[in-house]
Amino acid sequence: MLIEERLKELHEKIKRKVPKGITVASVEFEGPELVIYTDDPKSFADQDDLIKILARELRKRIVVRPTILEDPERAVTAIKEVVGDNAGITDIFFEQDTGEVLIEAEKPGVVIGKNGATLRDITKEIGWTPKVVRTPPIESSTVKQVRQYLRAAHQERKELLRRIGRRIHRDVIAKDQWIRVTTLGCCREVGRAAFLLSTPESRILIDCGENPGNSTSTPYLYVPEIHPLTQLDAVVLTHAHLDHCAYIPLLYKYGYTGPVYSTPPTRDLAAMLQLDYLDVMNKEGNTIPYSSNEVKEYIKHSIVINYGCVTDIAPDIKLTFHNAGHILGSAIAHFHIGDGLYNVAFTGDIHYGKSRLFNAATNHFPRLEALLMESTYGGAGDMQPPRAEAEEKLYSIISDVIGRGGKVIIPAFSVGRSQEVMLAIEEGIRLEKLPKMKVYLDGMIKEATAIHTTYPEYLNSDLRNLIFKEGLNPFLSDCFEQVDSPDKREKVITGDPCVVITTSGMLNGGPVMEYLRSLGSDERCALVFVGYQADGTLGRRIQKGWREIPIGNRETLVINLECFTVDGFSGHSDRRQLMNFVSHMQPKPEKIFTIHGEESKTLDLASSIYKKYHIQTMAPMNLETYRLV
């Protein structure tokens, strides 16, 4: 059936279902949603369950929008009138392309009202669909920029969502039945994650990241399997780390024009890290693979989905994100293929254990036949100490070094490890387990923290309670200070004993290099690794004991400061957690592919899972293709 005919048919069906007197002006696919345009948004909103019933019957995500929107200025007045002063509204954004109005408020519950009653009242008054978010306690310039950009591009985005929507809902035409996974990177290595999931009908790329140990090695994007890029249906991004997202903008440079699905925080964090990545590449004298224009293209084409929301992304594929416990917004991507035929999930990076920020990764799914799981710490001996032990060790190192007049440099990914370490140190100082001192944040860490506070629903409930119920936001502690200029950095370097948390986490560029150049030879100081150091990175070399390391063409880095590795802060599951993740899975998958780990670790994990749980396992190589069905 032609898509126009299908829309016509849907239009007729919906008209029949909707009570007399409510007009259904038109229906349109916009991205994964079916949008119903009505002249009577107020009457529509009155029919409590109508949208739910339609969604269930048509098996589509349904959104209702008014054909005519209230003038924004008058709408602002109307919103404030309906909501009242209690809510602490700090900003109201109108999104022309979706007909949505984003209401930022200190007390979002008041804007929502009991069972959403106030929201429905707003809809009736102004036509715009209201969405409520909590006013973040730290303002993120990234979030602001992303929103501004999306608003500016709203007309283009509206067209793009229609095009994508029509593509998603096209007819299934293939006669054959098969499902395949092609490995384009991240097999028997850590880095350049990229996997192609394909059926006779559709092709989905999962992740497209950099190789932290080798800045010029991209995923294998030159092989025919993923070409032409114009025929990719979707890119799905598990989380914002660069080894998963760095080369997504490059796809737009190469001709991709489709959507990128991620959670909302992942979109913002990824955009921030991509821009920072370009900046670092540039400063290190490397040619940048794409420009900020392509990052904008990525933002323009991004479609965000929250955990648990089942979404059509191709005629035969539904995507659902589940919490991965790894970093803010990190997701396990679950694909339901061919209306009951098969289910496969990609873990991205997972932490199967509760941390200060997140709940443990989800391992219960409605159905699951195959799993591609990370194996960073998949080796038999890759045990991490408990978090409490790790924090004690970190406290003791910091106390010693500060005590002897030194500085503690903690290289960390700006997203994830930094916030975990910040929370541990803040508590240490607050509970007087650590001396009073400054904790400097260099690189994108503060901005990343701001994004965390923009999406509190993605943090675990303990931390949310601490912030919102007990009014104690540890990220706002005055022990933290941002390093925002070379002058300031110089002052930190020559100043009092302190802790510096700084990027990049594996010492492949970033401000951490400045600290090492200046303090590397100072024996009173210490370098503390709290995260995984990939093969080929400077971090790994120092961990291995290198003490004079040539960097660039002429420079040699001298390492006299004390080097520590504090295990236990990792955002990755250790070996025991990986095995437990599988052991407690519901349902048990038939097949597990071990990826995202050094060769020996993927092989070891694969054979251990097979032996212990009798699940068929594979440690694929890059550039292979496996049939699932």
Add this chain to the structure above:
Amino acid sequence: MLIEERLKELHEKIKRKVPKGITVASVEFEGPELVIYTDDPKSFADQDDLIKILARELRKRIVVRPTILEDPERAVTAIKEVVGDNAGITDIFFEQDTGEVLIEAEKPGVVIGKNGATLRDITKEIGWTPKVVRTPPIESSTVKQVRQYLRAAHQERKELLRRIGRRIHRDVIAKDQWIRVTTLGCCREVGRAAFLLSTPESRILIDCGENPGNSTSTPYLYVPEIHPLTQLDAVVLTHAHLDHCAYIPLLYKYGYTGPVYSTPPTRDLAAMLQLDYLDVMNKEGNTIPYSSNEVKEYIKHSIVINYGCVTDIAPDIKLTFHNAGHILGSAIAHFHIGDGLYNVAFTGDIHYGKSRLFNAATNHFPRLEALLMESTYGGAGDMQPPRAEAEEKLYSIISDVIGRGGKVIIPAFSVGRSQEVMLAIEEGIRLEKLPKMKVYLDGMIKEATAIHTTYPEYLNSDLRNLIFKEGLNPFLSDCFEQVDSPDKREKVITGDPCVVITTSGMLNGGPVMEYLRSLGSDERCALVFVGYQADGTLGRRIQKGWREIPIGNRETLVINLECFTVDGFSGHSDRRQLMNFVSHMQPKPEKIFTIHGEESKTLDLASSIYKKYHIQTMAPMNLETYRLV
């Protein structure tokens, strides 16, 4: 380096190596060969080892051609003068595109002379490079047509060979190092063989056949892995059976413009079978997938190589064919990749045992790391009786049926099984183990037999001796009679007790259908299967005991005649031979992929080889890709 520069450099090198006074007018890549054009072919021919030395030093296959060729008419006179009357020259063909002259003679040895002396004399006299073939005792119209067509297209073919030659000898530019095999058909099934061998530099398609059980299912040619077809470097054809070659002409319809490598008999047999295939498809009322024009394209792009001749087919890949023992010209395709990096062989179909026509398949190679081997009879119980026993059984069935006034219908592939059965029956009659009777050949069997006699060097030495030394050519026995018209067929059907050997071998169309329609209900007659019946074919159904079988829309075939299966004539190795083929391999490969067999048989063979010989084995599925390096 640009190809022009490389040719210039080769030109200079060759000039320096060639004795003073012999001109080297130009050098040119033509297909896999480096052609040296000289004004002094006579002097060149005088330098006994010069070509060998150049070939070794430049690591190229070298051919010397005169810049100016003698006028064909005068050349004929010159050739006859040099050779004399003894040779029994029956024909002389001039091939303008290669500068070769094909001399067909009853005694080719006389044309060659001692150590090739007479040939060299011819070269000196006429410039043309002489090639000698034996005058076939039965004239093949296919061979004649193929040769005529190649001569007619000689100008186009010359340009095409230059283009292919330049492509083969292009610079290697890829930085990455990997070798992959992609399965496009024939995995866990018998039929539609198609495998893609790829490196960062090159892509080779091995076979491209039909599925005998389902005439509309082609190999998976729609997947991105093999597109664009214009970037395929080569197609390599293991042998002429339709499950390996039927869809090669289709590639030209889809835009392929490169060469197809095979042995010379495979080219002729494949063209014959493709044309017959179109004919049968057409008669059965199916739409034909391509026309005879595409068969011509295939012939025009074919490059033939004899067993054992190492040939560059891509900048990083050398191909060598080895005897597969299966049918005339059948080959194991051995690929030497990346100048010592890796070696992989595709068996095609193999018979690891001597038959009346062929020697056992080769299983010794200079080097070999991976093998893709057929598994048609790979199941634990798939034992075939010895050939002698099979022949006794066939004799006894034939004697019984003829004795009771019936006819024996033997469906057989026109190529391979037919000739084996012909030889057995001819000997039976000659040695009076069988009554005197007519053996009718229907379908392409006689033509296929003619092609066998065109290439005696591809038969085993026993048969060659019988024909050429003892002067007894069993194919010429007067017990054989061709059925060349519907009238004749009608006479056979209503005539005396006899044997009919007829196509198709699996009863999926062809003249055998006419015999079944007329004689299927006659209980005195018998149907004798001597070859493998694939799943989904009419042959398999009758073997399974079906006795009333709907064919087409309205017709029902009634089977009252006695049905026999005589195992032991197969051109495939049985289970024991497959295991022996591996056990006696030199060297032992590291990896074996079992293909070309039903699912259970490929799995069984894979696990048995692993258990017995400790070689890593895989039974791949279609549409998978495996890394070899």
